[in-house]
Amino acid sequence: MLHDHKDTTLTCPCGSNKPFSFCCEPAIEGHKPAKTAEALMRSRYTAFALGAVDYLINTTAEEHRNPEDAEVIDEQIKATTWTGLKIVATEAGSSSDNKGIVEFIARFETDEQIAELHERSNFRKENNHWYYVDGDVEIMSE
Known part of the structure; x- marks a missing residue:
């Protein structure tokens, strides 16, 4: 579990202004898949922010998964x-679509x-x- 389920007011990191428990958490926890490409993109951003490595790997197209993905993603998460x-x-x-494109800007900080x-x-x-x-x-870079 990524957070205390009693705190349903925790705002989702994806910027939706919805509570995490009603936004990205159901997808990340495996309870309910993202319904749209944008919802998946938002949940993947949230997974990066919270360190949900398995979710990031499992929601990557199989042909783009690599054996070292978990280690690389974990290092990125720790540094970002x-x-x-x-x-x-x-x-x-x-x-109702089978393909989609989402363009986004994600702000981040490292050392x-x-x-x-x-x-x-x-x-x-x-x-x-x-x-x-x-x-x-x-x-x-800024």
């Missing part, structure tokens, strides 16, 4: 504080920098589950 998410645009990715990750991500739905496929990433 995610400070905000802004959805720039979405294309398709609704519950070396304060920066933004600007990504245009590709998502695919298989068996009623959305997966992150790949994306075009640009890092912009």
